Amino acid sequence: MRVGIGCFAAVGVMVATPADAAWRKFETPHFIIYTESNDKRATELATGLENIDGLMRMATGLPMSSEAVKVRIYEMADEGEVQAAMGTDNEGIAGFYTSNVLGPYAVTLRKAYAAGGNFTDKIVLHHEYAHHFMLQYFPAVYPPWYVEGFAELIGATKDLPDGKVAYGWPAKYRGDDIATNWVPISDVLLKSPEKVHMDWYGQGWAMTHFLTFSKERAQQLRRYLSALTAGKSPAQAAAAFGDLAALNREAHAYIVRGQFDYKPVKVPIQQPVIQRVSPVAAAEAALIPETIALSDDDLNEYRKAGDRERERKHRQDNLERIRRKAAQYANDPFALYLLAQAEKIGGNAAAAEQDVDRLLAVQPSNANGLSLKSLLVAQRAMKTPAPARSQVAAEARRLAVAANKLDPDNPQTYVAYYQGFKAAGGEVPANAVEGLAVAVEKLPGDTGVRQMLVDEYAAEGHYGAAIATLVSIANSPHESPLRQAAREQMAVLEAKLAAQQSAAKPAS
Numbered sequence: 001m002r003v004g005i006g007c008f009a010a011v012g013v014m015v016a017t018p019a020d021a022a023w024r025k026f027e028t029p030h031f032i033i034y035t036e037s038n039d040k041r042a043t044e045l046a047t048g049l050e051n052i053d054g055l056m057r058m059a060t061g062l063p064m065s066s067e068a069v070k071v072r073i074y075e076m077a078d079e080g081e082v083q084a085a086m087g088t089d090n091e092g093i094a095g096f097y098t099s100n101v102l103g104p105y106a107v108t109l110r111k112a113y114a115a116g117g118n119f120t121d122k123i124v125l126h127h128e129y130a131h132h133f134m135l136q137y138f139p140a141v142y143p144p145w146y147v148e149g150f151a152e153l154i155g156a157t158k159d160l161p162d163g164k165v166a167y168g169w170p171a172k173y174r175g176d177d178i179a180t181n182w183v184p185i186s187d188v189l190l191k192s193p194e195k196v197h198m199d200w201y202g203q204g205w206a207m208t209h210f211l212t213f214s215k216e217r218a219q220q221l222r223r224y225l226s227a228l229t230a231g232k233s234p235a236q237a238a239a240a241f242g243d244l245a246a247l248n249r250e251a252h253a254y255i256v257r258g259q260f261d262y263k264p265v266k267v268p269i270q271q272p273v274i275q276r277v278s279p280v281a282a283a284e285a286a287l288i289p290e291t292i293a294l295s296d297d298d299l300n301e302y303r304k305a306g307d308r309e310r311e312r313k314h315r316q317d318n319l320e321r322i323r324r325k326a327a328q329y330a331n332d333p334f335a336l337y338l339l340a341q342a343e344k345i346g347g348n349a350a351a352a353e354q355d356v357d358r359l360l361a362v363q364p365s366n367a368n369g370l371s372l373k374s375l376l377v378a379q380r381a382m383k384t385p386a387p388a389r390s391q392v393a394a395e396a397r398r399l400a401v402a403a404n405k406l407d408p409d410n411p412q413t414y415v416a417y418y419q420g421f422k423a424a425g426g427e428v429p430a431n432a433v434e435g436l437a438v439a440v441e442k443l444p445g446d447t448g449v450r451q452m453l454v455d456e457y458a459a460e461g462h463y464g465a466a467i468a469t470l471v472s473i474a475n476s477p478h479e480s481p482l483r484q485a486a487r488e489q490m491a492v493l494e495a496k497l498a499a500q501q502s503a504a505k506p507a508s
Contacts, residue, residue: 022036022279022280023036023279024036024042024277024278025276025277025278026042026043026046026274026276027070027275027277027278028270028275029275030050030053030070030071031046031050031073032071033045033046033073034072034073034280034288035110036077037110042277043273045075045125046273046274048125048126048159049125049126050269050270050273051165051267051269052126052130054268054269055157055165055167055267056130056133056154058265059167060138062137069103069136071104071105071132072102072103072105072106073105073106073108073125074105074106074107074288075109075110076107076108076109076292077109079093079094081289082096082107084289085107085289085292085293087293087295087311094108094124095107095108095124095125095127095128096128097129097131098295099443099445099446100294100296100297101341101345101412102291102294102341103443104132104136104443104445105292106125106132107292108121108125108128109124122155124155126157127151127152127154127155128151129154130150130151130153130154131147134150134151135444135445139444139445139472140472141225141229141231141471141472142228143188143234144200144204145188145198145200145203145207146204146207146208148201148204148205149200149204149205149207149208149209150208152201152202152205153168153171153208153212155171156169156171156172156205157169160264163266164265164267165265166262166265167263167264167265168209168212168213168261168263169262170209170262171205174199174202174205178199178206178255179255179256181199181203182203183203184248185207185247185248185251186238186248188203188207189234189238189241189244190235191234207251210254210255211251213260213261217241217250223240224237224238224240225237227240229475231471231475281332282329282332283326283328283329283332283334283335284332284335286325286328287322287326287335287338289321290322290338290342291338293314293318294318294338294341294342295311295315295318295345296345297447298447298448298482299311299312300480300481300485301447301480301482302480303481315342319343322339322342323339326338326339331358331362333359333362333366336358336362336369337356337366337372339355340353340356340369340372344375344376349376349380352372352376353373353376353377353380356369356372356373356376357373360373365406367404367406368403368407368410368412370400370402370403370406370413371399371403371410371415371416372412374397374399374400374413374416374420375396375412377393377395377420378396378422378423379419380392381393381395381396381420382423389424389425390424390425393421394420396419396420396423397417397421399416400413400417400419401417403416404417411443411449412439414435414436414438414439415439415449415452417435418432418433418436418439418452418456420432428456433456433460436453437453444472450469450470450472450473451470451486453469454466454469454489458489458493463493463494463496466493470486470490470493473486474486474487474489474490
């Protein structure tokens with residue numbers, strides 16, 4: 001969900017925007033940074049991000065050379081633009097991380113500060129990227145205190161004068177009230193998040209810092225997280241820590257003492273850090289506010305009817321803005337693609353197909369356009385009576401194959417190829433299912449694609465694989481109808497798996 005994790009509140013905001021600013025793209029090994037800042041500022045921003053990425057790779061054992069899903073970073077002028085993107089009137093929102101059909105991205109501010117100067121734009125951005133890293137490379141079941149605590153631990157990392165980074169530097173901007181507003185750890189670990197009234201950022205950071213830098217407790221933390229991912233109950237997982245009262249006393253004393261360990265780390269990053277610089281075309285630059293506001297998660301994830309209606313209105317308002325701006329750039333591929341996606345998200349399939357046809361007339365080899373066209377044709381095939389249905393579905397697959405040849409790394413091409421077979425109504429071949437699994441691996445936060453794979457595995461009788469794929473939705477820390485539906489499906493799948501295993505046992 002858009003606001004489920006990674007929403008960062010600032011105490012105050014200060015903005016500095018050059019009068020002659022123009023949007024440019026700075027591409028690094030792991031990021032594509034959209035900014036109006038100058039070269040010096042962009043290089044500092046890119047270096048900080050690559051340092052944080054490298055630090056987390058070192059800490060987790062992820063190879064530096066492993067394939068990266070590049071994250072787009074949008075550096076916005078003020079918090080009003082961030083709030084507009086989120087569809088909220090909440091003040092003090094300094095950034096967020098999310099993912100949509102265009103891929104993962106983070107939104108931050110050009111400059112942010114808090115009392116004492118400890119709160120910076122780097123903290124916001126590094127916090128948000130930590131969310132991405134966790135979801136992208138280590139998708140599992142994490143409690144909300146650790147989701148935010150880990151992001152705070154990374155966000156607070158400080159650049160040292162010798163070029164090293166201080167991993168574990170204290171989050172001083174969180175203030176001195178963590179100890180006085182401390183919630184017992186037993187409540188945090190055992191109660192449902194909705195019943196725990198705590199500062200997920202402040203105490204989350206404190207608990208994560210303590211458990212990470214204690215040799216004994218760090219091993220317990222790993223066992224605790226592994227147990228949650230394996231589907232154990234909160235109480236069963238918390239048993240990894242032993243006596244919770246003792247754990248609470250140690251953690252609280254650690255925070256009251258106010259002396260925090262940190263590790264100076266030299267992170268080897270590729271040089272030059274910026275590999276390419278290019279101007280952002282006029283249409284794409286004009287549509288940046290609408291691009292970061294594009295939300296395509298399932299509306300059923302919004303638990304309350306009022307929230308769903310607000311989100312529906314937010315999407316419709318964004319669509320209207322995209323329509324107006326796209327009309328000013330009638331033949332621009334980016335504008336046409338964004339418009340087509342927004343129309344599809346809004347349920348306007350015919351309009352979306354018209355827009356993508358215009359895009360392909362302008363740029364026939366546009367892989368994104370071909371993938372979207374394939375998905376729209378597959379959607380149309382599902383409503384087409386036989387025998388014409390198979391022909392329409394075949395056309396959808398042809399388009400998906402053409403898109404994949406142009407851009408083999410684009411996960412949407414794999415989704416489109418799978419949907420082309422699904423639309424035909426017959427058996428889906430193994431290579432299409434494998435492709436869908438690749439798409440889930442590339443976009444682990446996309447619950448729609450993940451659920452698609454769960455249902456395919458279940459239909460094939462691969463209940464163990466379906467359960468493993470579904471667990472991150474079923475154990476989401478955020479209550480929603482989607483989570484409830486996943487838990488109900490999980491129970492059905494576990495019963496079917498048990499029956500399957502029982503039937504497979506040889507007779508005694």
